[in-house]
Amino acid sequence: MHIYSACAVGVGAVLTSPANAESWAASSLPIIGGRSVSQAGPVDWPAGDPVLHFDRARTEITGSQNGAQFTTTIRKTVTGLCILHRLEGDIDVTFTFVYTANAVANRHLDAVAVAVNPAQPFAGISIPGVTLPAITLEAGVFQQAGQNFKQFRQALQNPAHPRAGNKHHKHAQGEAPGHNQGVIFTALANPVGSFVYQSPDHGRLDVPGLGRVYFAEWWGEPYRQSVTLLRVMVENSQDRLNPAGTFSGQIVIDGEENGREFP
Amino acid sequence: MSKHIYSACAVGVGAVLTTPALEESWAASCLPIIGGHNVSEAQNIAWPNEADPVLRFGLARTEVTGRQTGFTPGAEEYTTSIRKTVTNLNILNRVKGSIDVLFIFKYTKGTAGTSKQRDPVDVSVVLLQPLSLAIQGVVLPPTLGLEQAILQNAGKDFKKFLGGGPESINQHRAGTKHHEHEHGKGGNGGHNHGVVFTALVEPAASFAYADPDFGLLNVANLGRVYFAEWWGEPYRQSITLLRIVLNNAQDFVTPQTAFSGQIVIDGEENGREFP
Numbered sequence: 001m002h003i004y005s006a007c008a009v010g011v012g013a014v015l016t017s018p019a020n021a022e023s024w025a026a027s028s029l030p031i032i033g034g035r036s037v038s039q040a041g042p043v044d045w046p047a048g049d050p051v052l053h054f055d056r057a058r059t060e061i062t063g064s065q066n067g068a069q070f071t072t073t074i075r076k077t078v079t080g081l082c083i084l085h086r087l088e089g090d091i092d093v094t095f096t097f098v099y100t101a102n103a104v105a106n107r108h109l110d111a112v113a114v115a116v117n118p119a120q121p122f123a124g125i126s127i128p129g130v131t132l133p134a135i136t137l138e139a140g141v142f143q144q145a146g147q148n149f150k151q152f153r154q155a156l157q158n159p160a161h162p163r164a165g166n167k168h169h170k171h172a173q174g175e176a177p178g179h180n181q182g183v184i185f186t187a188l189a190n191p192v193g194s195f196v197y198q199s200p201d202h203g204r205l206d207v208p209g210l211g212r213v214y215f216a217e218w219w220g221e222p223y224r225q226s227v228t229l230l231r232v233m234v235e236n237s238q239d240r241l242n243p244a245g246t247f248s249g250q251i252v253i254d255g256e257e258n259g260r261e262f263p
Numbered sequence: 264m265s266k267h268i269y270s271a272c273a274v275g276v277g278a279v280l281t282t283p284a285l286e287e288s289w290a291a292s293c294l295p296i297i298g299g300h301n302v303s304e305a306q307n308i309a310w311p312n313e314a315d316p317v318l319r320f321g322l323a324r325t326e327v328t329g330r331q332t333g334f335t336p337g338a339e340e341y342t343t344s345i346r347k348t349v350t351n352l353n354i355l356n357r358v359k360g361s362i363d364v365l366f367i368f369k370y371t372k373g374t375a376g377t378s379k380q381r382d383p384v385d386v387s388v389v390l391l392q393p394l395s396l397a398i399q400g401v402v403l404p405p406t407l408g409l410e411q412a413i414l415q416n417a418g419k420d421f422k423k424f425l426g427g428g429p430e431s432i433n434q435h436r437a438g439t440k441h442h443e444h445e446h447g448k449g450g451n452g453g454h455n456h457g458v459v460f461t462a463l464v465e466p467a468a469s470f471a472y473a474d475p476d477f478g479l480l481n482v483a484n485l486g487r488v489y490f491a492e493w494w495g496e497p498y499r500q501s502i503t504l505l506r507i508v509l510n511n512a513q514d515f516v517t518p519q520t521a522f523s524g525q526i527v528i529d530g531e532e533n534g535r536e537f538p
Contacts, residue, residue, distance in 0.1 A: 012295025030277025
């Protein structure tokens with residue numbers, strides 16, 4: 001059988017000041033595939049003096065079989081996003097993972113074809129005071145990792161790889177004499193020169209008055225990839241237009257996929 | 264920046280039928296990587312329709328939380344909990360019951376070298392209500408339990424769990440009672456990361472444990488029922504509390520449509536540290 005595994009959060013927030021936590025529009029695919037969908041909005045959170053507003057957050061995950069191919073899709077839509085009037089816009093992204101099951105003898109070499117649409121998922125995001133570049137995602141990471149994780153790890157040793165050197169992190173738990181499972185952390189956001197890529201920070205943009213914004217943080221291991229589209233670390237920040245409360249904490253739009261075969 | 268990456272998700276009830284071709288799931292929760300809280304519930308479901316349902320339940324609810332609970336520098340502790348509640352489950356008037364289970368994963372940031380699992384995860388399962396399941400025509404053991412040593416040993420040190428010592432999987436599910444996936448092994452293309460499949464349900468002797476089927480009960484006129492299927496790898500465990508494979512099954516009381524497909528109650532947890 002194929003064990004499907006995918007989950008997504010529309011929007012999640014954990015504040016340290018004032019202490020508060022909530023998340024919206026979470027989906028999780030049953031191991032047997034099928035579908036899971038969830039939506040929320042409009043939301044102003046917390047009420048009264050919100051750090052976060054969105055019109056609608058929606059996630060939809062499907063898992064289906066076509067012969068020896070098992071396709072998982074994760075669509076994530078957030079419209080009217082507004083964080084303290086310092087980060088605003090819309091996101092509508094679909095991740096597609098096509099897992100091709102080989103004969104049992106080669107099952108540990110099953111390939112996963114990964115695609116992300118659209119090519120510029122952050123085109124609808126703006127940060128007042130900051131000129132964002134045309135942000136694309138580094139297909140050389142998510143495609144190679146899905147195709148053959150062992151070769152992907154080796155490719156990262158090549159200085160010409162777009163995430164070579166300290167632009168990625170190999171987790172100690174994945175290295176010998178640990179478990180050799182090879183956990184790699186980086187971010188997908190391009191152009192690399194527009195963001196901080198210095199392990200352990202990847203895809204980071206420092207925004208005065210707001211904090212730190214991480215674009216398309218990614219981590220992967222064999223048969224598993226996780227993409228946090230947007231992580232905003234709010235650091236003693238106030239609303240740009242209506243300054244009242246001062247907020248610290250994190251807000252994310254994230255999700256992951258990790259189906260596999262059994263036995 | 265250093266951070267704990269939370270990861271947990273759960274599905275209250277999920278169904279994928281092949282005959283008739285239908286699929287749906289209810290009460291899904293997913294924890295953001297930053298932790299916090301997520302809850303979802305669905306009530307009074309008769310699916311696919313009230314007139315001829317394959318599935319009914321009164322309440323399906325999942326709640327996942329993740330927060331830092333220990334603050335000692337170098338030994339910070341992060342606790343993820345998954346609570347899953349399904350009441351008045353009724354599948355074709357052949358499987359009935361209620362489930363209310365809390366899984367707790369306490370991840371302690373450690374300082375050990377990489378020759379062993381750096382960070383232990385203390386795993387526990389609390390049955391908030393005794394597992395209450397009845398299957399028409401089947402006498403289930405008077406008490407259904409879960410083999411907690413598997414959860415605990417896999418969470419504490421996965422390398423030892425794969426080995427031959429007292430913490431090994433072989434102490435509780437020896438031989439064909441578990442499966443070590445080849446992609447978790449060495450060799451060409453292998454990753455050495457050790458994926459193990461089995462089931463937790465006890466008493467083990469009351470169920471079929473013969474690779475690749477674990478925790479299996481064959482039920483005439485219904486199909487196959489799998490109890491507490493489990494799989495794990497370093498820093499990740501998944502438990503499918505109940506998976507029912509329907510094989511041309513009709514309602515026991517009012518037989519109409521013959522259904523084939525699967526119905527599950529599942530969830531998993533897999534937080535980790537970065538870097």
